[in-house]
Amino acid sequence: MKYFVSIILISLFFSCATDVCNQRTAWPAQAGFYKISSLGKDSVVTADSLSLWGLNNDSLIYTNLNKKTIEFPLAIANSSSTFVFKIKSKYDTITVYHTNTPYLISKQCGYGYQQEIDSVVYTQHLFTKITWKVPQADKNDKENIQIYY
């Protein structure tokens, strides 16, 4: 019995720490595409042949995809992030100004950023209006920005 109890206690002692991280360091912002109908109501639309990338970044986030909603990562080293949208050979840019606040995710994950949108500016070659309702880009899976075109 003594040995049994000892083994359990020793096992407890060495099993307290687990080095598993399954969280992101920053959550991407989310946007949806909308169209204002003739009745004045918003309706979800699909952006055909959408390509999306960050300005001065060679890597594409989406390449020629049909999307109703998109996710795009806000930069963690800067307080603004500019994205280039290409839809049916037309280009627009959206610049998101945001606040980055570092925080400890966990001992296993290290630090990450909580990001909050402060303002959005955009070009209007294709887009007609942009609104944003949810400032926090986080794991709650809420749409931050509405893009009308």
Added chain:
Amino acid sequence: MTKKTFRYIISALIVMMAFTNVNAQDTIPRKHFLRINLDLASPTYSYFFDKAHQRMGYEAMAEYSYNDTLFFVAEGGFHQLTDTLGTLYQTTSNGEFLRLGVNINLMKYYNKKDRDIFYVGARLSGAAYNMNYAHININQSYWGNTSLVVPPAKNYMGFWGELVVGMRIETVRNLFVGWDIRGAFKFYDTNQSTYKTLFIPGYGNPQNNVSLWMNYSIGYAF
């Protein structure tokens, strides 16, 4: 004369009855004693943890027996932990801690020289510690990684309570070995900044409100 003799006899009988009663019930009060214990686990942490969690320290515990059941306890020591998570961060905490409380002995003694103890106890505890980060990096696959400008080292305090269960066995005269397992409950950590403490000496990780701790000790009773 007869009356005087009768008084002496009665008095003698009463005294004898009193002594006889004491021997029969074995109520000689037990001597108070002081037991000093040294924790064997703290100095050996570095042998059990990898290089990412470099931990060392020492800890001593003093118990004073108020009676067979109640023991006053003071524990203190020094702990240090350097925690490294790859390139993401490296932080070091070190400092002293003090725990004050009582142990309640659950054993019944049939031999008055017996000083083994199986106990439950409670502690109020505090630590004064220094904490710093050597670096903090945050990875982001799309825009690239970034480094935080870390603050200079700073002194903080932490407070917590503990519930303890353990035992000590006298192996040779006056020499004891024992273990205890303790659940610690955080009350407050003065570090409320962005750069969190990951180790409070004597407690563990303050990001957890409950911490499990264990001691193996060797002790000497005076």
